[in-house]
Amino acid sequence: MSTAAETETSAPAGYPAPPPTRPRPTRDPEPSPKPAPIPPREPEPVSEPVPEKPSAPPPEPPSEPVAEPVAEPERQPESEQPSEPEPIHEPEPPPPAPARPNLFIVHITPELASVAKVGGLADVVFGLSRELAIRGNHVEIILPMYATLRHDQIFEMHEVYKDLWVPWYDGAIHCTVFFGFVHGRKCFFIEPHSQDNFFNRGSIYGFKDDVLRYAFFSRAAMEFLWKAGKHPDVIHVHDWQTALVPVFLYEFYQPLGMTHPRVCLTIHNFAHQGVTGVEILHATGLHRPERFFNQDRMADNTHPKALNLLKAGIVYSNFITTVSPRYAFETKDQGQGFGLEPTLHTHQMKYGGVVNGIDYDIWNPEVDHQIPVRYSVESIDGKYDNKRALRHRLMLADNEKPIVAFIGRLDPQKGLDLVRHAIFYTLERGAQFVLLGSSPDDRINGDFWGLKRMLNDSPDCHLEIGFDEDLSHLIYAGADMMLVPSRFEPCGLTQLIALRYGTVPVVREVGGLADTVFDKDYSHRPLHERNGYVFRDFDNAGLESALGRAIACYRNHPEHFRELMKNGMRTDYSWSTPGQDYLNIYDYIREG
Ligand SMILES: Nc1ncnc2c1ncn2[C@@H]1O[C@H](COP(=O)(O)OP(=O)(O)O[C@H]2O[C@H](CO)[C@@H](O)[C@H](O)[C@H]2O)[C@@H](O)[C@H]1O
Structure with a gap:
């Protein structure tokens, strides 16, 4: 297991150099390396190839929308321009884009x-x-x-x-x-x-x-x-x-x-x-x-x-x-x-x-009525009142430790082995852990109940087995880090909500997690776009490489950690x- 100092400075285990082709920016509708044919946003014309007819039965295939080319106003070469000023003929403005019909x-x-x-x-x-x-x-x-x-x-x-x-x-x-x-x-x-x-x-x-x-x-x-x-x-x-x-x-x-x-x-x-x-x-x-x-x-x-x-x-x-x-x-x-x-x-x-x-009417610390103190990127200290409230509600010790959280269905997809390891690793590294989750599978629920009983006396850990949307709001607002160590993750909403609440995501580099979370130390993105910690290998060492750095940064470089929080809060992950x-x-x- 690596030490805090090591994880802050050296390349983490399980995190090889980034691949030569990385996914394009988060909101880019074309994934790399193979673009997906999402039509571009208005008013750009569609430049994708014409879709093929579906091989099986109709419905009729979509055909390429045709964009009218906008005629460039003709320009005269400078040498031919008349010396006497002539009445100015404004070039014809391009026709307004046709209004989109309501659907x-x-x-x-x-x-x-x-x-x-x-x-x-x-x-x-x-x-x-x-x-x-x-x-x-x-x-x-x-x-x-x-x-x-x-x-x-x-x-x-x-x-x-x-x-x-x-x-x-x-x-x-x-x-x-x-x-x-x-x-x-x-x-x-x-x-x-x-x-x-x-x-x-x-x-x-x-x-x-x-x-x-x-x-x-x-x-x-x-x-x-x-x-x-x-x-x-x-x-x-x-x-x-x-x-x-x-x-x-x-x-x-x-x-x-x-x-x-x-x-x-x-x-x-x-x-x-x-x-x-x-x-x-x-x-x-x-x-x-x-x-x-x-x-x-x-x-x-x-x-x-x-x-x-x-x-x-x-x-x-x-x-x-x-x-x-x-x-x-x-x-x-x-x-x-x-x-x-x-x-x-x-x-x-x-x-x-x-x-x-994510729906910013519901998931937004500026207006969220399910948390005791509302806050924004300008009043980020309000988050720490929610941290105290979370501790009070879950009977956790009030101390200087960071809180690592996990919220999700207790499904193998979510990397449950790594979640279990993360609980012990977090406690060992002097941080607190909160879990909110449930499973329709009695065996999985039973495992987590066993874990809950085992950790019952710890003042730094609370596992809540069940579904509780109200509590989830308080956790998003009160935790410092949100762990999403999934085996696979089509998109993931927990990291998006966490970003909005200034809770730094610690995620595995798969699916939508890879499209939305950019590592503080290893991302190729500009500093202001880096918003969390990312690991690649699905094993304990991989997880530790990211979680260890996150905990160490919180403790040793609080000002850097705060920048990460702010970067996440500033990014638009609304439905717009x-x-x-x-x-x-x-x-x-x-x-x-
Ligand atoms: N015990 C609990 N108590 C309270 N709230 C809880 C909870 N367990 C989960 N939640 C909430 O449920 C939502 C789960 O979001 P996920 O992205 O993890 O979706 P999920 O894997 O179910 O769905 C699939 O669909 C979504 C949407 O497309 C994809 O993002 C995802 O990758 C894919 O697996 C979040 O809002 C979370 O806060």
Whole structure:
């Protein structure tokens, strides 16, 4: 184990020299080395190659938007200019950019903060839908009517569609649709009435029939749009749970006349794909196994006797995004696609990465009412009042030590072995550790409960096993460092929120973490853009190399540490830029 002095001055273990090609700046929509075809922001013309026709069935492919070239005003050579001043003819100003038409966008989603949240997907739909609406678009969200919905967060809930009959097997299931506002967002909730009891359960996920539950929801959402006469410009779906929506659109609803909507699929995590059997075809009415058990449609790439819903979504959607350019590259070209690499290659012209934003109405220490003292980059000392409040709430010792925190689902993806090691390493290095997390897996929860009991007497450590959004705000505000040692991380919201709260991220260099956190000592970025500590190797030495430097810097160079905090707080990680990226994608596919 290296000492504080060593880690401050020498190249850390597990952190080789940076690769020759590094990802481009955070907000660059083109990942290096292989650019993803996110349309550029207005008003630049699109310079990407024309997308190929998707190899599998239509929807029709997007075609390249054409940008009118702006004529340069003619200039006379100087020698030919008349000596007598002539009346000045102002060159014609370029024509104003055409106003973007407002769009009708429907998100069909399994999660939405704060009414039905399991992980980051919920935050993304919450934040993106707000950003799109602020820009004048009409946005609606369709969700299942879970028994666990936070009704205290839904306003004016009322029934809007009484008798929605959704085809299912050889019959149909009777549903009721409710409408309500979730922090201003227009939401429809679909409640099926059947013995399957699809959503009237104690949690959102974790059931044997999850695939059937979400296939039903996807079908019900499309049936609702159709019966209600809604023809959105764009239907935006998320993860495997709603990946059948474009299949249903093409196979059922386009032939009925619903030809207008285009579909964007966002993949928040390739680890979960909805791999299932033939039953799903009969349940949803798709039938025809000979058509769908086809490598170009829904057949799983690894188990050809299984169907893969996420793959179907990739094949049938007009555009697919994932949540960072680096993860787009890793999934397609670095073996991180959990078997979907060939499918991504086939459809690469409609695949790209957009880094998530965070909702600054919710995650902002200047306005956050869930923390005792609000603060900004100009009044950063307010953070230390929150640190005291955090210690008080978790009964930690009040001393000069830094607090290292971890917040997240206790999932192997999050690097749980390294989290466990980090707890002991942090305590050994004279710092404090706070963990907030939970898992649907009893075995994992049990492990962390064991750890909690083992460390129960430590005045410098608190493990909170459970889901507690209020406490998470206090941790973001009160901790000094946020640890994200993930095995893989499509984007990661915890480091983005941490940056906003002046909590210095310590992360592994993967996925969206690599696109958003730049090492204090080893980044090639200018000093004012460096905002945290990064390690590469997924092992204890790698973790120590970054965490050790962070703790040492806090202790030995507090003024440097404070600069890192400020750099993070100054960077814009709101939905403003990604919101524009998504609008460009919507325009791109609508023009196809
Ligand atoms: N126990 C707990 N109590 C309170 N709050 C908790 C909590 N556990 C987690 N959270 C909160 O849930 C969110 C989790 O964000 P992540 O980016 O880690 O998402 P996750 O891995 O679930 O989702 C996937 O989707 C998101 C969104 O695209 C990607 O960023 C990510 O990489 C990908 O794995 C954060 O807001 C965090 O504060």
